[in-house]
Amino acid sequence: MNLPDIHTQNLLDCLTHSRLGFALYRLPWTDECYLVLQTSGDVEQLADIQELNEKKGFVMAPFRISEEHPLVLIRPDVTAYDWSEISEALSSLECADALLTCKSRQSELSPFVSEETDKEQYTRAFGRFITPLQEKQFQKLVLSRSSARHIGDDFSPLGAFVRACNNYPRMMIYLCHTPASGTWLGSTPEILLSGHGKEWHTVALAGTMPMQDEVMPTDWDKKNQEEQGYVADYIRRIAKKFGNKMTEKGPYTARAGQLVHLKTDFYFLLKNTDHIGNLLQELHPTPAVCGLPKEEAFRFIPDNEGYDRSYYSGFTGWLDTEGHTDIYVNLRCMEIKPGEAILYAGGGILASSEVESEWVETGDKMNTMRSILHPDFISK
Secondary structure, three states, rough: OOOOOOOHHHHHHHHHHOOOEEEEEEEOOOOOOOOEEEEEOEEEEOOOHHHOOOOEEEEEOOOOOOOOOOEEEEEOOOEEEHHHHHHHHHHOOOOHHHHOOOOOOOOOOOOOOOOOOHHHHHHHHHHHHHHHOOOOOOOEEEEEEEEEOOOOOOOHHHHHHHHHHHOOOOEEEEEEEEEEEEEEEEEEEEEEEEOOOEEEEEEEEEEEEEEEOOOOOOOOOOHHHHHHHHHHHHHHHHHHHHHEEEEEEEEEEEOOEEEEEEEEEEEEEEOOOHHHHHHHHHHHHOOOEEEEEEEHHHHHHHHHHOOOOOOOOOOEEEEEEEOOEEEEOOOOOEEEEOOEEEEEEEEEOOOOOOHHHHHHHHHHHHHHHHHHHHHOOOOO
């Protein structure tokens, strides 16, 4: 994918620090991107996932909905497909000239935290997670972390979006901004819910290994198989509750950038498309980003992880029950702020997990976004 003309690129970059809400996204194995733009009023903020029933627009949902991190829905006042339509749509905006004079709001940068300090904090959090797992209070917990990286004044969110599209053809790539949620860019391999009419699709994605050069490893250890099995069992129960005539494919090894995961596809006929919000409420958070038992893990994580996940491991994408819906779990993502980008990654923890291997795994996952920040970055 090539960058659009410089005028369109500047407009899209300026939108990331405007009062407008927009999303730019590209689905896996395509070269076309879509723009969803709300041109007036505040984006809708929802207090509950079930309120998405019969809604239409681009969704950005946090891991846990709160006053600070609301579920936001971008109303599709403008939709455009491919750069030519997007350029025309943006140029016709009444506020286009004003956007180009808009400057990002400067704020004090967070103190730089060294990798050694990051690892110390992660190790302490790992200790808080592994104890209840070994005591069998949980079958699985997901421990995540964040890492801040300074970016220059010349950093282009759109340029990073295009690099992600070119680097990761298998993933859903998005750039989303609203005043309520901030600016986020992600590259995610995990479908939460996709489909149209009565035909729908979701996946169980868990377990992680690095690529071996360009060869996909397929020899999965017991820990990864167990982790994926927990997720698949949960997704299977939810799909059967809301749908019928379900079929499965997997588990099989699926590539995502320089990593591979164990994946199972679930295809089913949805009983009632008017209740998409209810289905999303039960799917999110899946054990792939939370743990089991789900409700207990959902309460445990914010109190013990040691930081705020914000929109990481929430979900994002296009919702339209009368057309086609494509919603993904928000993995491999970063929050873009003035002067810095905050990268996020996590991994499933079982009683048998070891802190060093989990630290390496989260680092490998962060490399997906590091390579977008720095085009000359080489993953080791």
